[in-house]
Amino acid sequence: MKRLIPAILLLLCISSQLYAQPSDAYLTNRLNAGRMPGASMVVVKDGKWIFEKSLGKADIANNKDVTRHTIFMLASVSKTIVATAVMQQWEKGAIDLDIDVNNYLPFVLKHPVHQTDSITMRMLLTHTSAIEDNWNTMGSLYVYGDSPIPLDSFMKEYFTPLGVFYDATGNFYGYQPGAQWNYSNMATTLAAYVVERVTGDLFSHHCDTAIFQKICMKNTSWLLSGIQDTTMIARPYSYIGGNYEDIGLYGYPDYPDGQLRTSVTSLARFMTMYMQYGEFEGTRLLDSTTVDYMLQPQTTAVNYQGIIFYSAPSSNGDILWGHNGGDAGVATAMYFNLAKKTGAIVLTNGDGTQSVSPDLLVDTLYKFGLTVTPAPTDTFPHCSEPTTVYDVQPSLANVSLGPNPTTGILGVTTDKECMITLTDMQGRQVAQQRLQAGKNMLDLRQSAAPGIYFVRIIGENGAVIATEKILFLR
Secondary structure, X not given: OOEOOXXXXXXXXXXOOOOOOOOHHHHHHHHXXXXXXXXXXXXXXXXXXXXXXXXXXXXXXXOEEOOOOOEEEOHHHHHHHHHHHHHHHHXXXXXXXXXXXXXXXXXXXXXXXXXXXXXXXXHHXXXXXXXXXXXXXXXXXOEEOOOOOOHHHHHHHHHOXXXXXXXXXXXXXXXXXXXXXXXXXXXXXXXXXXXHHHHOOOHHHHHHHHHHHHHOOOOOEOOHHHOOOHHHEOOOEEEEOOEEEEOOOEEOOOHHHOOOEEEHHHHHHHHHHHHOOOEEOOEEOOOHHHHHHHOOOXXXXXXXXXXXXXXEEOOOOOXXXXXXXXXXXXXXXXXXXXXXXXXXXXXXXXXXXXXXXXXXXXXXXXXXXXXXXXXXXXXXXXXXXXXOOOOOOOOOOOEEEEOOOEOOEEEEEEOOOEEEEEEOOOOOEEEEEEEOOEEEEEEOOXXXXXXXXXXXXXXXXXXXXXXXXXXXXX
């Protein structure tokens, strides 16, 4: 699930005396203790690239090392991109933070209990909207590859009473909008959808042109389909039974709350833009006053919540702004101090632990960064720097399946190992099975009712090889 790493207010408070540059041995030890097989780390100070380190494996099975070009899934750090896109539209006057969000929606959103109370963009961006994450729904919609459910369809089906995914008690808290703070992935997703509505462009594509391309965030995409070479993506791993288990490259319909994939180099450009009050290498994404406004407390419900970004204390007492994130096989953190113009990022392809998380590694790296005087040669990698493309590209499998219609037993023949998933017309995954090279059988009778389904064949690189609609009859 997309989440904040536990103990939001204590995440950086564990004392550490490592102010010197941390050694590879120390960092590797921390990664191992946190069940994180690989990581990319960066420290930026005064707009200078003062430290980078990539350690461990991006792909254990294929023995691929992590490099600074390795693409990681960001989990909830993705939400800082949503905040940026919203505030760009706020600067243009296209979005008002304090009017009813229904002004921007093609459907009517009402709290089921407090129907006369407005839900505003500010509430969406500060986790005070009373919108709840219904994990019975959200958890069932994780799929290999990108979700087949469009963002606009999912928002309507989740938030309107006749929607397939609507649940008055599961999708909303009982209190009035604005009254309390509760972390909400779905609120952030709705904020992204508002950007989609006011710009008339798919949110995933809008961010490409309004943010990523402007500051050279190469190999950055909300969707797996936007990554040219998916072998550059770090495989996500969970530590199960003493071994790392490859979770696979997955997606979900509420992608703006956690599905962004990028490299530490690209994310460092984004973080530096904020540390430089909206500008990076001559390109301005936000006005300086907007950045200052975003990085201030925005709600009386809690004193640390800005516009998506939140504040947390470093173990040396400095107040940092940023975000962390976690999902299956993913743990990430990005924090910075505006006054000292120092920030650090840690991206990993493991779950992390309470005692050793990317947050604590960021704390170590941040304090080291404070001791460094940047040199003129401490420059960011040039935008034109070639990124690694692995020599061995995965070839797509040849697949055949049938009969269609089927009475329950579906035969699938493939020349390579891959994954098959079965989703219903609402995008809910009802079955999945790993396919071996050769002939395979998928028995639908135990997992699905008669009806129309989408079958997707997904390769080991997360790419969808084939999609077919089938009719299941009894």
